[in-house]
Amino acid sequence: VAFLDAFSEANRVVGRGSHYRVQVVSGSSDRNLMSQDGFCIQAASAYRNCLRVADTLIVAGSGNSPATKEDDGLLAWVRWQASKSRRIAAISGGALVLAACGLLDGRKVTTHWQFRDLLAARYPSVAIEQDVIYVRDANLYSCAGATAGLDLALRLIEEDLGTTVATEVAHSMLLPSRRSGSADQISAALRAQAVPETPISSLLEWLPDHLQDDLSIQALARRSAMSPRNFARIFRRQVGQTPAKYVENLRLQAARFLLESSDCTIENVAFLAGFGNCETLRRLFLRRLTITPGRYRATKSAGK
DNA sequence: CCCCGCCCCCGCCATT
DNA sequence: CGAATGGCGGGGGCGG
Numbered sequence: 001v002a003f004l005d006a007f008s009e010a011n012r013v014v015g016r017g018s019h020y021r022v023q024v025v026s027g028s029s030d031r032n033l034m035s036q037d038g039f040c041i042q043a044a045s046a047y048r049n050c051l052r053v054a055d056t057l058i059v060a061g062s063g064n065s066p067a068t069k070e071d072d073g074l075l076a077w078v079r080w081q082a083s084k085s086r087r088i089a090a091i092s093g094g095a096l097v098l099a100a101c102g103l104l105d106g107r108k109v110t111t112h113w114q115f116r117d118l119l120a121a122r123y124p125s126v127a128i129e130q131d132v133i134y135v136r137d138a139n140l141y142s143c144a145g146a147t148a149g150l151d152l153a154l155r156l157i158e159e160d161l162g163t164t165v166a167t168e169v170a171h172s173m174l175l176p177s178r179r180s181g182s183a184d185q186i187s188a189a190l191r192a193q194a195v196p197e198t199p200i201s202s203l204l205e206w207l208p209d210h211l212q213d214d215l216s217i218q219a220l221a222r223r224s225a226m227s228p229r230n231f232a233r234i235f236r237r238q239v240g241q242t243p244a245k246y247v248e249n250l251r252l253q254a255a256r257f258l259l260e261s262s263d264c265t266i267e268n269v270a271f272l273a274g275f276g277n278c279e280t281l282r283r284l285f286l287r288r289l290t291i292t293p294g295r296y297r298a299t300k301s302a303g304k
Numbered sequence: 305c306c307c308c309g310c311c312c313c314c315g316c317c318a319t320t
Numbered sequence: 321c322g323a324a325t326g327g328c329g330g331g332g333g334c335g336g
Contacts, residue, residue, distance in 0.1 A: 283334080
């Protein structure tokens, strides 16, 4: 449910004329949704009564009922919505519902490890990605678990409204920052279950401690014993971002952290985060956060 | 602020 | 034949 907050928070950030209108629809005959935690949510409507087409269709899977009982009416409704909507997202076990609709054949998706085997066995043509917390395949998004749904929501917001808004939403929701799709920040429990060791995953663990190194594609490819072209492809497929973008995000994150929580000079921050000089850092901040590093630090410290 | 060179990204094709 | 890999080149964005 937490990912719903991200959209309302985005509305608050962009101000009046709210951008998102969220409608919760139940997949049952009545409006009640029973969560596995023992509380009950009342949706705005049951799916049968929802004839409005969603711009973004988000299908959330519940933990206790793996959504595998074939409710033909529900599947037909989802198929119909999916055919009309601009993009589709599956959260956790929601992938099973979309798969049952035949919407995942040949598509790249991820799901909670708890459903992975079932999904793979029942729908062999689905391309399951294992070492990401969320994945995007064209207009199809999916994520591994409920909390990853939050990251997915931030991703959608970022695509709709830009990085600045997404970052602010993440900030106001007390998240350290937008997590990337990669596995490096996945929870320990999920990591233990879901991550087979790959060259990319070990690279992702190595990266944050080596921001000052040469992190060009060639250098990273050499480190991973791949050709540059192939490395870039594999990386993008597994991580969901291009290598340079990912590195840029890491460095930006590091710089923000240093500005907020240390009194290093800006030049030192730039150096520590792996930027050649402070001009590069400055331009990145202006591009991504529309604020200079110095002002960023000032507003952060002035706020407290 | 501008400009040039570099590198990233991606489409495309050849090879295995 | 299809999937995986490597190489090439252009276009565009970014850094110096």
